[in-house]
Amino acid sequence: MSHEVSGVIAPGKGEPVRVETIVVPDPGPGEALVAVQACGVCHTDLHYREGGINNDFPFLLGHEAAGVVEAVGDGVTEVAPGDFVILNWRAVCGQCRACLRGRPWYCFNTHNAKQRMTLAATGQELSPALGIGAFAEKTLVAAGQCTKVDPAASPAVAGLLGCGVMAGIGAALNTGGVSRGDTVAVIGCGGVGDAAIVGSRLAGAAKIIAVDIDERKLVTAQRIGATHTVHSGEADVVEAVRELTGGFGADVVIEAVGRPETYRQAFYARDLAGTVVLVGVPTPEMKLELPLLDVFGRGGALKSSWYGDCLPSRDFPMLIDLYLQGRLDLGAFVTETIALDEVEQAFERMHGGNVLRSVVLF
Incomplete structure (x- = not known):
C-alpha cells in the first residue's frame, strides 16, 4: 500500500517551489515511514532549488524534521511505530572503516531509503533533499535516519537538531x-x-x-x-x-x-x-x-x-534533555511557523536575512 500526501518540490533550477501530490511507498526492509510534524526551512534546501548541490531534479525538499514513526519494514529494531523521532541525514552503517575504528560520526557509508517517492501525476521519481524529503506530510527514510527522543519536546524545535542547529x-x-x-x-x-x-x-x-x-x-x-x-x-x-x-x-x-x-x-x-x-x-x-x-x-x-561531527543516537537525546531542563533554548532559533504552501516566501525572507528559522508545521 502506498500513501498520497502533499509535498513541496523544486521542479527545476531556480524555479519557484510548489506543492504537489506525491506517492510515498510503505517501508521495505530497513526503512521507516514517518508522519512529519514539523520541518525547518534550511539554507541547504535553497541550495537544492538553485542547483547548488546537484541537478537531480525534481527534488522533494525539507530535511530538518521531527515526527512520529507510522510503520517500519522488516529487520528494523532501532525504532517502532509510535516513536517520536528526529530525522537525520547520516544513518551510520556500523561496518565501514570509520565505524569499526570507533568513529561512527565519520561514517563513510551512510545510507538512505532504497525505494523512491514519486510524483502522483506522472510517476516521476523524486530526489529527497539529504535523503529525507520532509516538506511532506509523510516521508520514507532509512530506519537509521530516525533517532528516538523524549516526546515532551516540541516538534517545531526538536526538528532543528536535524541539520543547522546540530551542525553549529x-x-x-x-x-x-x-x-x-x-x-x-x-x-x-x-x-x-x-x-x-x-x-x-x-x-x-x-x-x-x-x-x-x-x-x-x-x-x-x-x-x-x-x-x-x-x-x-x-x-x-x-x-x-x-x-x-x-x-x-x-x-x-x-x-x-x-x-x-x-x-x-x-x-x-x-x-x-x-x-x-x-x-x-x-x-x-x-x-x-x-x-x-x-x-x-x-x-x-x-x-x-561534517554535520557538527555528531552521532545522532548520542547527541540528539542529550540535547533534547538539555532543552527540556531549560538549559538549551532551542526556541530562540524559531522566528516563525508557517504552512506548507509558504516555503517559497520563507526562502525570500531568508535571502533578506530576516529570519533565523522558518518552521513548517503540519
Whole structure:
C-alpha cells in the first residue's frame, strides 16, 4: 500500500517551489515511514532549488524534521511505530572503516531509503533533499535516519537538531573541542553560527566573539550568548578579535560562512596552536590560498566539521534533555511557523536575512 500526501518540490533550477501530490511507498526492509510534524526551512534546501548541490531534479525538499514513526519494514529494531523521532541525514552503517575504528560520526557509508517517492501525476521519481524529503506530510527514510527522543519536546524545535542547529553546536562541542575558559570567535551569525555560539556557551567558554556584517545578526548573537561583537564591515576582523583576546587571538575560531576571505580571517584570528573549524559550506569553484609557512608556523589544527561531527543516537537525546531542563533554548532559533504552501516566501525572507528559522508545521 502506498500513501498520497502533499509535498513541496523544486521542479527545476531556480524555479519557484510548489506543492504537489506525491506517492510515498510503505517501508521495505530497513526503512521507516514517518508522519512529519514539523520541518525547518534550511539554507541547504535553497541550495537544492538553485542547483547548488546537484541537478537531480525534481527534488522533494525539507530535511530538518521531527515526527512520529507510522510503520517500519522488516529487520528494523532501532525504532517502532509510535516513536517520536528526529530525522537525520547520516544513518551510520556500523561496518565501514570509520565505524569499526570507533568513529561512527565519520561514517563513510551512510545510507538512505532504497525505494523512491514519486510524483502522483506522472510517476516521476523524486530526489529527497539529504535523503529525507520532509516538506511532506509523510516521508520514507532509512530506519537509521530516525533517532528516538523524549516526546515532551516540541516538534517545531526538536526538528532543528536535524541539520543547522546540530551542525553549529557540534562544530563547537565536537569538532572544535571548546572547553571551560576558552576564547571563541564565530564568523557568520546565521542559524549555524548562532548555534555555534550556543554550543560554546554550553561548553563554558569565557569569551564568545560574534562576527558578522549585519548589525541585526549581531544583536541576535549577543542575545543568545555572545559576550562581544565585531561588525566586519566597520572593523578589521583579525585585529578586532586579537584586541578582544589580549592581543593573542581566539583559542577556537568557527567559520560559519564558507568563503575564502572569511576562512583567511579565521586562520589569522586564532591564537598560536589554536583551532579553526570550517562549518560554512563553500561552493565548488572556491579556492583557498595561504602561505604554507604560516600554516606550519602557527601550529594548531585546521578542521572541517561534517554535520557538527555528531552521532545522532548520542547527541540528539542529550540535547533534547538539555532543552527540556531549560538549559538549551532551542526556541530562540524559531522566528516563525508557517504552512506548507509558504516555503517559497520563507526562502525570500531568508535571502533578506530576516529570519533565523522558518518552521513548517503540519
